[in-house]
Amino acid sequence: MSAGDILELSASAAAAAVDSGELSARELFETYRVRAAADRDAGIEGLNCFTWVADEVPAEAPPAPLHGVPIAIKDLFCVEGVPSQAGSRILEGYRPPYTASSVSRLREAGACLLAKTNQDEFAMGSSNENSAFGPVLNPWDRARVPGGSSGGSAAAVAAGLAPWALGTDTGGSIRQPAALCGIVGMKPTYGTVSRYGMIAFASSLDQAGPLTRDVSDAALMLRHMSGRDACDATSLHSASVEPPSARRLDGLRLGVPEELAGEGIEAGVLECCRSTLSLAEGLGADVAEVRLPHAPHALAAYYVLAPAEASSNLARFDGVRYGLRAEADDLLAMYTRTRHDGFGPEVKRRIMLGTYALSSGYYEAYYGRAQRVRTKIAEDFAAAFQSVDYIVSPTSPTVAFKLGERTSDPLSMYLSDYCTVPMSLAGIPAISIPCGLSDGLPVGLQLAGPALSDSRLLDAAHALEQAIEFDPRAARV
Amino acid sequence: MSENADAGAKGASDGAVPAAWEPVIGLEIHVQLATATKMFCGCELSFGERPNTHTCAVCLGLPGSLPVANARAVHFGLMIGLALGSELAPRSIFHRKNYFYPDLPKGYQISQYEEPLCRGGRLGDVRIHRVHLEEDAAKLIHVGASGRIHGSDASVVDFNRGGTPLAEIVTEPDLRSPEQCSEWLKLLRTTLRQLGVSDVNMEEGSLRCDANVSVRPAGARELGTKAELKNMNSFRYLERGIRAEIARQVEVLQRGGEVVQETLHYDPASDRLTSLRSKEEAHDYRYFPEPDLIPVAIDERMLARARAELPELPAARAERFQRQLGLSRESAQLLAFRAELGDYLEAALAAGAEPEPPPQALANWVSGELAGRLDEGADPASSRVTAAALAALVGLVSAKRVSVGAARQVLDKLVTEGGEDPAAIIEREGLAALDGGEELAAVVAAALDANADAAERVRAGNEKAIGPIIGTVMRETKGRADGGEVRRLVREQLGI
Amino acid sequence: MIERSEVLAVARLARLELSEEELEPMARELSTVLDHIATIRQLDLTGVAPTSHVVDVTGALRPDEPRPCLPREVALAQAPAVSADGFLVPSPQA
Secondary structure, three states: OOHHHHHHOOHHHHHHHHHHOOOOHHHHHHHHHHHHHHHHHHHHHOOOOEEEEOOOOOOOOOOOOOOOOEEEEEOOEOEOOEOOOOOOHHHOOOOOOOOOHHHHHHHHOOOEEEEEEOOOHHHOOOOOOOOOOOOOOEOOEOOEOOOOOOHHHHHHHHOOOOOEEEEEEOOOOOHHHHHHHOOEEEEOOOOOEOOOOEOOOOOOOOEEEEEEOOHHHHHHHHHOOEOOOOOOOOOOOOOOOOOOOOOOOOOOEEEEEHHHOOOOOOHHHHHHHHHHHHHHHHOOOEEEEEOOOOHHHHHHHHHHHHHHHHHHHHHHOOOOOOOOOOOOOOHHHHHHHHHHHHOOHHHHHHHHHHHHHHOOOOOHHHHHHHHHHHHHHHHHHHHHHHHOOEEEEEOOOOOOOEOOOOOOOHHHHHHHHOOOHHHHHHOOOEEEEEEEEEOOEEEEEEEEOOOOOHHHHHHHHHHHHHHHOOOOHHHOO | OEEOOOOOOEOOOOOOOOOOEEEEEEEEEEEEOOOOEOOOOOOEOOOOOOOOOOOOOOOOOOOOOOOOOEHHHHHHHHHHHHHOOOEEOOEEOEEEEEOOOOOOOOOEEEEEOOOOOEEOOEEOOEEEEEEEEEEOOOEEEEEOOOOOOOOOOEEEEEOOOOOOEEEEEEEOOOEOOHHHHHHHHHHHHHHHHHHOOOOOOOOOOOEEEEEEEEEEEOOOOOOOOOEEEEOOOOHHHHHHHHHHHHHHHHHHHHOOOEEOOEEEEEEOOOOEEEEOOOOOOOOOOOOEEOOOOOOEEOOHHHHHHHHHOOOOOHHHHHHHHHHHHOOOHHHHHHHHHOHHHHHHHHHHHOOOOOOOOOHHHHHHHHHHHHHHHOOOOOOHHHOOOOHHHHHHHHHHHHOOOOOHHHHHHHHHHHHHHOOOOHHHHHHHHOOOOEOOOHHHHHHHHHHHHHOHHHHHHHHOOOHHHHHHHHHHHHHHHOOOEOHHHHHHHHHHHOOO | OOOHHHHHHHHHHOOOOOOHHHHHHHHHHHHHHHHHHHHHHHOOOOOOOOOOOOOOOOOOOEOOOOOOOOOHHHHHHOOOOEOOOOEEEEOOOO
16 A cells, blocks of 8 residues: 555544555554654644654554554643653653553554644643644644644644544634644543543543544544543543444434624634535434523633633642752742743743632632533533534634734634633533635534533534535645 | 730740630641542552652642542541531532642642531530541651751652541530640540541641630630641640640730731740741632542442441440449540440450459449559550459459458459469468458457557547557458458447 | 732742733733623622532542552652652742
């Protein structure tokens, strides 16, 4: 099989090719390894997708369902002995002594670690411009951002530098870069994939998920990493994810919330989503309007809750047990300088915001209220799912924006998560699939379902995907 | 004018509290739970092992690690709650208490805050405010000649202790004196020991006690400003620390000053209280619900298991001793609150001695004669005196087959030599009671002759004069005679 | 606009050094975001319970069974400063 042929294969197809003997796992891995290493070596002259690339082909492993298919994983997943620094300077040189449960499960299923991907520092960002390793570039247009925070994962999959990648989503960090890079990205129901070994941003929101070329690959990856983990008290016993097969949407009701499909959404994005909804009707779906009255407040609640949890989660980076330390004579100076030197501006901003929101006198006004808004948002979804099966919206209000365009205005950056944050707060599954181009740049459509509907959500996304026939090839490098 | 403790902190440890003032004290007790593993990870608890050998990703706070609560720690918490008569929360939650310190690896301590496992309850005369679960901090070892915090420039952190499960028991401010605090803490210690939930050793730090101390004018209802006392790691230091703080506050108030709310550190070496006012800002712990843990839900099965493992507790046992054995309240408490004495008494009662010893007499012999002959706090069960032997001895005393004095000699022998059969010792040593027979009558007659003056005075109605006569009889019989019988014979022979 | 002194107090709580040049932009950016967040203050949320967890899991307790610890040298391997026994830090009250 030629390198070109290999790169055409989805992860599922590659696994099947290895299984049937058409392709050796070694050849498959080496093809991607060479490409990934080249991108790493090119740095900012390439796409800057990776923070680490395997330097050799892994040893022959016993047969397993994923047959040695290489996988790229976001830097924040701990892998024993492999640099894992969540895109932050404060973890410079850190090599964890243990491996994240999700990564262990994928390895046990036969996946091989190809590379660690670049990301916004501690998953805080929507453009991948907040990384100690420098920005990631969008393979569709190198002057634009890939989205974030799983920007390296999304760009690598879109560019054909990895067959698939593992990312995390806190407020949209899988879905939004997937949309901006023209690939599939899914945030499963909160608790579906163990968080053990994922360097935390906001614990009650963080969730690992797949970034893949197609919906079948997303289902395959999820199948092999989901399930209860004794090391994560918040992980769920979830039903096994079945390979999606639907081609029709007969009898299914798709709800379009006006709150996520009007003001603030680019016309080209709306247009793409509308034509996809027409396709859905052609597949037998009923499209209806639903209301999510509190969705417009989701972003505000999110930017209280997530930074609050982050301010606490990031307190452990104190220069004592690992990572960077700024030398100082007294303890207070050691702490403050270490954290000053180690954290980037966006992380500092969120630590400040979260510390403020939790501090004495402000807790109820900010944190307490945000938790109540969260309740209302979950209730909105529950009510909507009484009348529709899925909720459909644009994934991102805009297509990929230019590098540097939003860095000077945090709020405009935060608005990138406007359509994805409500589902995160509700803990429900949501998937972004590419649904067309606007000005030559990909547009993502987001489908969300009730908690634990992951498997059938993938099935519906699969049917739509077949009808859309998105052509991803313009992004390949 | 307000004053803090640094201004002449030397406690007037000896002074009694002037009657015009009433101390009000509440205790906060941290108990290390005797689980096999830590509160939130599978590391085995450490007992003096080499530093940093009992750690893992979780208790080192490595990035990405997550806590999972120890089921047995929750179980122990429930047993404590049941023992104290607390209300058990069907759902309790963990919070994060955020602050930076090198002994706190995550930058927060996981503790229960708004919804503790247990609320309310009572032990003895003291009401319980709450009981909650949390994790212990690591140990900070201060490097430098003094070994103390001040004056050393570097510290070493040992995470072996970090994450050890703790139950924090908080009382209402129901205590009124240092002695009462120390007595009550002993009762709590016995209770926890009986429960088997902790080693409860103050010196080793598995039982730690802080005290909130305030003073108010006698009869006042409003509480005075309190100071929090830390580091009193023995019952003696607890009493001394509280006494010193009461004296200090009374002195401040009597001069018309004001007590400042602060945290004080007791230094037993100097008997001084030092303010722990740090250079840091006022604490703002930014508590919020721990998102990595789900609420602890208590179901019927967990409750049933905790109830099933509940032993009889000291207060209940004392009550039973009074009711079932007819012991005096004081005696019942003495034996119940020192569980080993109570256990010994029950073993002695169960020995089936013949003649049968009355429970109260046996109780007195256990807590008085026997305990008095052993090291303070020693368990009589590990002495040479078996419960059966003591029961047999007290049975003989009660049947007047041996006098109290002779029985004491027998007990001395048992303590040093052991042995199952006090009757054999009595026989061997010739200590059997002289009953009302001719032998004793002859000794009494001789004693009356030898104390003729005294005999006259007794006859004339001076009862006190009988003492020397009885003394002579006892001397002559080496204590084998029964005092009452001797008195009877004296009066008989004097014709009164 | 959030006060300069307040920014400094929060930075101290968070153990973050902020240089003189960082202070003003931080205050401005925080203010912008806080203004946006303030929109949730207008909502009537009386009687609404706060949500801390979206998952409905119970019984996620761990059996009290020992698991292997990290070897001491592994535990200490990543630390910026160690002594023979442990993690070395500037003394808290030096």
